Amino acid sequence: MSQVIVVTSGKGGVGKTTTSASFATGLALRGHKTAVVDFDVGLRNLDLIMGCERRVVYDFVNVINKEAALKQALIRDKNCDSLYVLPASQTRDKEALTKEGVAEVITELRNTFEYIVCDSPAGIERGAVMALYFADQAIVVTNPEVSSVRDSDRMLGILAAKSKRAEEEGDPIKEHLLISRYAPKRVNSGDMMSMEDIQELLSVPLLGVIPESESVLNASNSGIPVIHDTGSNAGQAYHDMVARFLGEHRELRFMQPQKRGLLHRLFGS
Amino acid sequence: MAPLETQNRNNPNARKANRQSSATSSVELKGSVFTLTVLRLRSFDVESVGAAIRERIAQAPRFFKNAPIVLDLKDLNSINKTYNFNQLLSTLREKHLLIPVGVRHGSPTQNEAALQAGLAIMQSGDTFTDELDSADTQAPANPNGEQAESMQPRRQSSTATFVDHPIRSGQQVYAKGGDLIITAAVNAGAEVLADGNIHVYAPLRGRALAGIQGDENARIICQCMEAELISIAGNYRVFDEVPEQYLRKPVQVYLQGDKLNINPIGK
Numbered sequence: 001m002s003q004v005i006v007v008t009s010g011k012g013g014v015g016k017t018t019t020s021a022s023f024a025t026g027l028a029l030r031g032h033k034t035a036v037v038d039f040d041v042g043l044r045n046l047d048l049i050m051g052c053e054r055r056v057v058y059d060f061v062n063v064i065n066k067e068a069a070l071k072q073a074l075i076r077d078k079n080c081d082s083l084y085v086l087p088a089s090q091t092r093d094k095e096a097l098t099k100e101g102v103a104e105v106i107t108e109l110r111n112t113f114e115y116i117v118c119d120s121p122a123g124i125e126r127g128a129v130m131a132l133y134f135a136d137q138a139i140v141v142t143n144p145e146v147s148s149v150r151d152s153d154r155m156l157g158i159l160a161a162k163s164k165r166a167e168e169e170g171d172p173i174k175e176h177l178l179i180s181r182y183a184p185k186r187v188n189s190g191d192m193m194s195m196e197d198i199q200e201l202l203s204v205p206l207l208g209v210i211p212e213s214e215s216v217l218n219a220s221n222s223g224i225p226v227i228h229d230t231g232s233n234a235g236q237a238y239h240d241m242v243a244r245f246l247g248e249h250r251e252l253r254f255m256q257p258q259k260r261g262l263l264h265r266l267f268g269s
Numbered sequence: 270m271a272p273l274e275t276q277n278r279n280n281p282n283a284r285k286a287n288r289q290s291s292a293t294s295s296v297e298l299k300g301s302v303f304t305l306t307v308l309r310l311r312s313f314d315v316e317s318v319g320a321a322i323r324e325r326i327a328q329a330p331r332f333f334k335n336a337p338i339v340l341d342l343k344d345l346n347s348i349n350k351t352y353n354f355n356q357l358l359s360t361l362r363e364k365h366l367l368i369p370v371g372v373r374h375g376s377p378t379q380n381e382a383a384l385q386a387g388l389a390i391m392q393s394g395d396t397f398t399d400e401l402d403s404a405d406t407q408a409p410a411n412p413n414g415e416q417a418e419s420m421q422p423r424r425q426s427s428t429a430t431f432v433d434h435p436i437r438s439g440q441q442v443y444a445k446g447g448d449l450i451i452t453a454a455v456n457a458g459a460e461v462l463a464d465g466n467i468h469v470y471a472p473l474r475g476r477a478l479a480g481i482q483g484d485e486n487a488r489i490i491c492q493c494m495e496a497e498l499i500s501i502a503g504n505y506r507v508f509d510e511v512p513e514q515y516l517r518k519p520v521q522v523y524l525q526g527d528k529l530n531i532n533p534i535g536k
Contacts, residue, residue: 150458151438153437153456153457153458154437154438154458156437157437157438157439158439160437161440201454201456203435203453203454
């Protein structure tokens with residue numbers, strides 16, 4: 001039974017696309033046939049983060065408008081055989097996403113893929129609602145920062161009210177919390193909200209904590225999702241997160257400020 | 270924030286209609302909430318009613334002078350004969366300086382007669398009004414033979430609305446006709462409202478508005494006070510910073526006059 005998972009947040013810039021890319025890659029690396037879909041019509045980023053921006057021929061809106069078949073629009077990831085990307089349109093706007101159109105595409109994706117990861121745009125308007133509407137599970141990405149937590153709280157309310165499952169009074173969407181850009185040093189000094197603070201405010205099961213890491217910028221520059229960078233803390237944390245999602249137990253890592261030797265400070269992050 | 274005047278405060282169409290009418294006409298229709306004294310009649314006999322009223326009014330003459338009142342006919346429903354209100358009304362108006370404005374809990378025939386006499390039929394179901402007539406309840410004696418303090422229930426209990434999941438930012442819960450009981454957090458940016466009391470057995474970080482139909486006896490009770498705004502019967506207070514003495518402590522909020530009192534619960 002295929003699963004549709006929306007990666008959302010409300011707040012912009014917290015790490016949804018970074019997470020969608022790494023999460024989908026992680027699932028595919030473990031042998032699960034996965035599709036990652038960009039719902040940010042007009043401001044597409046997923047293709048850049050996935051490194052396939054120069055291979056986009058047809059996009060999500062083309063498929064909805066029956067201008068292309070789904071097979072023609074899906075781009076196979078060059079780093080991972082089981083992973084496919086459905087990019088968003090760059091020239092149209094969110095009005096092009098209709099509920100019926102999206103429903104058809106999701107249904108078709110369910111026929112082929114085990115996991116469908118929906119990368120949501122920021123905000124709570126049409127694009128974000130379309131991304132969450134057909135979801136079975138949701139990963140709410142939150143930065144340890146007051147406005148992000150407030151927006152995530154709002155988004156959790158919307159997930160509980162505006163999804164298809166909510167409208168049809170079916171089983172609710174399974175919610176997961178992912179904290180990203182966590183800086184243990186700043187948490188210890190009291191500048192930054194702690195994991196416990198965030199959990200208390202949002203009351204949603206924690207899927208993982210991704211530490212602030214320079215490797216994330218490097219990853220988006222090179223078009224290779226950070227989970228491939230096994231040397232980086234963020235990459236490893238994403239591996240942990242995928243494992244937990246699939247039911248394995250993993251201790252939370254990178255929660256304490258790291259003592260870094262000279263070599264590490266010079267070469268690694 | 271304007272005092273909550275109508276149940277339609279969140280209905281933009283209601284407000285729009287009012288604005289349109291006031292722009293062009295010489296009247297404006299608005300819903301409003303008033304506290305009225307209820308005179309519960311146990312007899313239609315003008316003499317005995319008059320005597321009883323005289324006795325009660327003497328206790329607080331200024332309060333009752335020209336007071337608008339509602340006649341409660343519940344105890345007289347069994348009396349089938351049609352009753353002429355006019356004599357009673359003129360007595361009340363002239364002799365006791367009370368101003369009857371309506372009746373409630375009347376039988377259909379009594380209501381008809383009331384309308385004839387120019388009285389309104391008041392919506393029953395809310396018992397937030399003070400009763401002019403004292404209830405002759407015997408205070409229960411405890412085993413030691415002492416009279417326990419008479420504990421009159423302040424009002425009929427209505428069904429409470431119970432919520433056991435967090436109220437998230439941007440969500441609103443309204444407990445109509447009764448209390449609201451919440452056993453999870455009310456997050457910042459969330460709003461909880463009730464006609465009656467609000468109990469939050471968890472942190473209250475959002476807005477809480479109790480007694481929104483005008484019940485000044487309503488209270489807000491929470492386990493952990495971090496509210497952005499509290500209000501009882503339209504009297505509100507915002508908190509830029511919750512004062513140290515009750516920040517994150519269990520408190521109850523109630524109205525004294527038109528002042529909001531915040532008292533810590535327990536030690």
